[in-house]
Amino acid sequence: MAGSDILRAGGSIALALLAISAWATEAPVPEGKSIGFALVTWAPAFNETPGAADECPSGMQHLNKENWALQFPTVEQQDEETKHYVQLGPDTPGGPIPEVYKQNRGPHGENTTYNPWLVKDALPLLEVQSKIAYGLNLDGTVDGHATPTSCTHQKFVSPAGEPGVDNQLYRLIGCWPGWRKSGFNVSFHKGQFVEHTLNRILIEVTGVDNEQNDDHVEVTIYKGIDQLTFDGASKPVPWLTQRIDTRFPQYITKMPGKIVNGVLEAGPANTRLPLFQMNAEAERLFRGMRLKLSLSNDGAEGLLTGYEDVNEWWRGIRNSYVEVVDTDGLWSPPSTYEGVHRLADGYPDPKTGQCTAISAVYKVTAVRVFLVQPPKNDPLLIDPITVLAKERGIAVR
Amino acid sequence: MSDRYSIRLHVTRRVLGTILVFVGFGSNAGNLVGQSSDTGVEPPIMGGAPTMRLMDEQQYTNAISDVFGTDIKNTVRFPPVRRTDGLVALGATTAVVTSGALETFEAAARDIAAHVVDEQHRLLIPCRPANVKQPDDACAREFLGRVGRLLYRRPLSADELNVRVAAAQSASEKLNNFYGGLQSALSGLLVAPEFLFLTEATEPDPTLSGAVRLDGYSRATRLSLLLWNTIPDEELLRAAGAGELYTQRGLTRQVDRLLASPLRVQAGVRAFFDDLMVMEAFGDLTKDSTIYPTFSLKIASDAKEQALRIIVDQLVTRNGDYRDLFTTRHIFLTQALGTIYRVPVQAAGATEWVPYELSENDPRAGLLTQVGYLAVNAQPGRTSPTRRGRSLREVFMCQKIPDPPPNVSFTIIEDPNAKYATMRDRATAHSTDKTCAGCHRLTDPIGLGFENFDGAAQFRIREGNAIIDASGELDGISFHDGKGLGQAVHDNPNIPPCIVKRLYQYAVGRNLSKDEKPVLAYFEQRFADQQYKFIALLRTLVTSKAFYQVGVDATDKPRSVTALNGQ
Numbered sequence: 001m002a003g004s005d006i007l008r009a010g011g012s013i014a015l016a017l018l019a020i021s022a023w024a025t026e027a028p029v030p031e032g033k034s035i036g037f038a039l040v041t042w043a044p045a046f047n048e049t050p051g052a053a054d055e056c057p058s059g060m061q062h063l064n065k066e067n068w069a070l071q072f073p074t075v076e077q078q079d080e081e082t083k084h085y086v087q088l089g090p091d092t093p094g095g096p097i098p099e100v101y102k103q104n105r106g107p108h109g110e111n112t113t114y115n116p117w118l119v120k121d122a123l124p125l126l127e128v129q130s131k132i133a134y135g136l137n138l139d140g141t142v143d144g145h146a147t148p149t150s151c152t153h154q155k156f157v158s159p160a161g162e163p164g165v166d167n168q169l170y171r172l173i174g175c176w177p178g179w180r181k182s183g184f185n186v187s188f189h190k191g192q193f194v195e196h197t198l199n200r201i202l203i204e205v206t207g208v209d210n211e212q213n214d215d216h217v218e219v220t221i222y223k224g225i226d227q228l229t230f231d232g233a234s235k236p237v238p239w240l241t242q243r244i245d246t247r248f249p250q251y252i253t254k255m256p257g258k259i260v261n262g263v264l265e266a267g268p269a270n271t272r273l274p275l276f277q278m279n280a281e282a283e284r285l286f287r288g289m290r291l292k293l294s295l296s297n298d299g300a301e302g303l304l305t306g307y308e309d310v311n312e313w314w315r316g317i318r319n320s321y322v323e324v325v326d327t328d329g330l331w332s333p334p335s336t337y338e339g340v341h342r343l344a345d346g347y348p349d350p351k352t353g354q355c356t357a358i359s360a361v362y363k364v365t366a367v368r369v370f371l372v373q374p375p376k377n378d379p380l381l382i383d384p385i386t387v388l389a390k391e392r393g394i395a396v397r
Numbered sequence: 398m399s400d401r402y403s404i405r406l407h408v409t410r411r412v413l414g415t416i417l418v419f420v421g422f423g424s425n426a427g428n429l430v431g432q433s434s435d436t437g438v439e440p441p442i443m444g445g446a447p448t449m450r451l452m453d454e455q456q457y458t459n460a461i462s463d464v465f466g467t468d469i470k471n472t473v474r475f476p477p478v479r480r481t482d483g484l485v486a487l488g489a490t491t492a493v494v495t496s497g498a499l500e501t502f503e504a505a506a507r508d509i510a511a512h513v514v515d516e517q518h519r520l521l522i523p524c525r526p527a528n529v530k531q532p533d534d535a536c537a538r539e540f541l542g543r544v545g546r547l548l549y550r551r552p553l554s555a556d557e558l559n560v561r562v563a564a565a566q567s568a569s570e571k572l573n574n575f576y577g578g579l580q581s582a583l584s585g586l587l588v589a590p591e592f593l594f595l596t597e598a599t600e601p602d603p604t605l606s607g608a609v610r611l612d613g614y615s616r617a618t619r620l621s622l623l624l625w626n627t628i629p630d631e632e633l634l635r636a637a638g639a640g641e642l643y644t645q646r647g648l649t650r651q652v653d654r655l656l657a658s659p660l661r662v663q664a665g666v667r668a669f670f671d672d673l674m675v676m677e678a679f680g681d682l683t684k685d686s687t688i689y690p691t692f693s694l695k696i697a698s699d700a701k702e703q704a705l706r707i708i709v710d711q712l713v714t715r716n717g718d719y720r721d722l723f724t725t726r727h728i729f730l731t732q733a734l735g736t737i738y739r740v741p742v743q744a745a746g747a748t749e750w751v752p753y754e755l756s757e758n759d760p761r762a763g764l765l766t767q768v769g770y771l772a773v774n775a776q777p778g779r780t781s782p783t784r785r786g787r788s789l790r791e792v793f794m795c796q797k798i799p800d801p802p803p804n805v806s807f808t809i810i811e812d813p814n815a816k817y818a819t820m821r822d823r824a825t826a827h828s829t830d831k832t833c834a835g836c837h838r839l840t841d842p843i844g845l846g847f848e849n850f851d852g853a854a855q856f857r858i859r860e861g862n863a864i865i866d867a868s869g870e871l872d873g874i875s876f877h878d879g880k881g882l883g884q885a886v887h888d889n890p891n892i893p894p895c896i897v898k899r900l901y902q903y904a905v906g907r908n909l910s911k912d913e914k915p916v917l918a919y920f921e922q923r924f925a926d927q928q929y930k931f932i933a934l935l936r937t938l939v940t941s942k943a944f945y946q947v948g949v950d951a952t953d954k955p956r957s958v959t960a961l962n963g964q
Contacts, residue, residue, distance in 0.1 A: 232686035239736040370741030
């Protein structure tokens with residue numbers, strides 16, 4: 001895990017990527033003092049120890065089917081459930097339908113991935129026990145006491161020894177195998193993140209006078225619309241041109257920033273991002289999002305952190321992993337749903353006091369790109385439905 | 398002066414209306430072929446033998462499209478043809494069709510014929526059989542005669558057509574299907590040597606006893622191949638059949654018509670430069686992915702297309718000075734190429750081409766500083782000043798550089814020893830070897846002018862820690878970098894004559910003889926007079942006598958100078 005080693009050793013985000021060629025190419029300085037990036041990887045920032053011994057001493061997350069077996073403990077009950085739901089579902093070639101029916105744990109057979117509040121898992125959610133996690137101090141406290149924008153919670157210490165790190169999402173899903181480095185969720189999303197243009201997140205840094213140190217820059221996040229290109233080693237090719245998808249102004253976020261010793265620090269800002277994950281569309285909603293990216297000639301890498309809206313997070317997770325709950329996904333929705341609300345540490349609801357967002361930290365990498373506004377007549381941006389509606393005098397929301 | 402020479406003089410008066418030139422020539426018959434172009438009039442030449450060349454893949458594709466429509470696709474891949482004197486067009490005259498290649502042609506012919514007669518394309522057949530399940534000789538004759546004329550580039554003889562109709566009839570009877578029979582006969586046309594081989598025919602020259610000339614259909618084919626890179630169209634065949642291509646007026650009318658079609662002319666220009674610049678090398682262009690990870694097959698493909706677009710833009714669209722190819726700032730980019738140039742490319746998709754004007758400060762200008770030339774003339778993992786310099790000398794300056802000896806050692810060039818900080822240092826060390834120095838002195842000083850562009854054509858200031866020195870001299874003109882070298886090429890007096898010579902060779906499909914020097918000089922002078930416009934050069938060439946001149950007598954023996962001058 002070379003990236004983590006660098007992160008741990010430096011006490012800051014990893015610095016420049018190694019030059020591959022003995023003859024470093026020298027690009028002309030981008031015009032207009034702006035530099036652009038396209039995110040190419042996005043994964044939860046976990047501090048993983050060998051065998052998860054430190055962070056998950058009690059083992060990996062309990063599965064939905066384990067809870068199902070405890071909910072229906074006798075053979076007769078299980079046969080009844082199996083017979084009932086297998087009869088309802090279509091036969092699949094080669095045998096009965098997979099264990100998706102084991103999600104129907106509600107009192108009236110409701111699907112408890114979509115209605116997780118209807119049952120309480122017998123097996124507890126196994127939270128991360130480690131004291132060490134990646135991230136930043138989002139609420140400004142060292143001990144995690146409640147503030148106007150946060151709820152009482154446990155803090156972490158960064159691998160570099162910095163106290164006050166907020167990463168409750170790691171605490172929630174750090175023992176979920178799918179989300180660990182070689183887990184199914186991460187592996188599958190790795191491809192989709194770069195291949196699907198719903199995940200095309202562009203970052204523009206303007207007002208750059210010096211890429212090593214600059215007190216004032218502006219960072220703008222956009223959704224892009226173009227595919228990336230990959231080299232023979234499946235690495236994204238830098239210096240592509242990427243069009244901004246101007247159809248979605250809700251995905252544009254501006255935030256202040258600075259560059260210190262080649263590290264871009266930006267935020268906080270409330271940010272909405274599109275997401276395509278496990279063949280399901282969703283969104284991410286961050287409150288107080290921050291970036292900390294180490295810049296290099298061809299790209300950047302670092303952390304993206306903030307308070308992720310619990311409802312949006314849950315919706316995305318649920319829709320994406322409902323089909324693989326007990327196969328590749330390996331989780332139990334009811335306890336996860338309970339856990340994300342319990343562990344939420346940001347932006348309490350003024351009426352209920354329940355925190356509505358959870359501190360989340362993601363490792364991201366990016367390549368340098370040129371960002372351009374699409375021409376007005378760009379056919380890719382012309383929505384035929386909107387055009388038709390306008391022709392017919394129909395108001396379009 | 399002989400009677401034959403008087404006849405030639407009479408004919409010349411009628412056609413050219415220029416008496417003085419031939420009176421002047423007639424006074425010294427021995428100088429007939431060796432006259433210069435000082436008078437601005439085309440000097441006569443003997444010409445070379447008529448040629449027989451294998452149609453190339455693009456010509457085949459164009460022919461199929463022109464005859465049957467773009468909906469009918471060519472699927473055959475032609476075997477590579479050896480270059481002769483740097484041109485495939487010359488090598489095509491010695492190409493052979495192996496049995497394996499013939500099978501490929503047959504498969505393609507069957508496929509094309511099947512598509513032509515299928516229900517979606519019946520409109521291509523101008524008649525309907527009386528009974529679809531039976532032969533219909535009249536309809537078959539109409540279709541095969543029309544299509545055969547286009548494919549063979551001349552009317553089919555009665556015997557030829559009868560054979561094809563009989564084949565259609567026989568197959569129709571066996572298949573109980575008229576269209577099946579037609580397909581079979583059409584397949585035969587498509588693999589016939591009369592289609593695949595561009596064979597020039599001669600006929601007795603009525604203006605010169607005992608001599609022959611290219612017949613009208615061969616003239617039409619030469620003309621169409623050069624200007625449009627395809628077989629003659631219906632109108633050109635009509636003009637050929639009516640004898641119009643023997644007259645300057647008729648020829649000029651057809652040339653005007655052909656040159657008035659920009660897209661078609663672009664195809665002709667592209668084909669010539671594709672051959673001249675050895676562009677089949679792009680098919681094998683790869684780079685070491687660990688050294689140049691950005692360089693992809695897409696970039697290699699786009700680089701070739703970019704070069705051709707720049708050429709067409711400068712020479713056809715802008716009708717500009719040929720020499721400006723080496724200094725132009727007007728290029729074209731795709732998104733993929735943008736990653737090499739490190740500039741934004743506002744394209745609607747990965748395959749869209751966007752015109753781009755390089756800034757005055759850009760280190761690139763001209764064809765030789767673009768990705769295609771630089772990358773294809775480099776090694777997979779490094780630059781090659783020798784290849785870049787050699788390509789420039791051979792392709793654009795017509796200077797032959799000998800091949801390296803078989804046992805040459807590249808150790809110094811590939812030695813990562815830090816003692817040699819840059820490619821210039823390594824090349825200089827290599828050139829101290831006496832067996833290498835002679836050729837390298839011709840190539841490397843030029844090729845090193847492009848060292849600011851690495852093996853993938855990416856711009857760089859340094860090689861490792863050393864600042865690159867890209868200065869040099871080309872035939873007495875100094876330059877400081879690749880852009881300056883482009884200007885030096887632009888100003889080099891060898892550039893225009895070389896393109897004239899290459900174009901003429903390509904057009905006539907053969908090497909040139911010494912006695913064609915005067916006509917080359919004439920073409921060069923016209924080229925200069927017309928501000929080095931390439932389209933004008935094409936017009937000069939195809940309206941010249943030399944373009945159609947064949948230097949054989951009626952017994953197919955080359956006419957000797959003595960024989961010509963004695964007539």
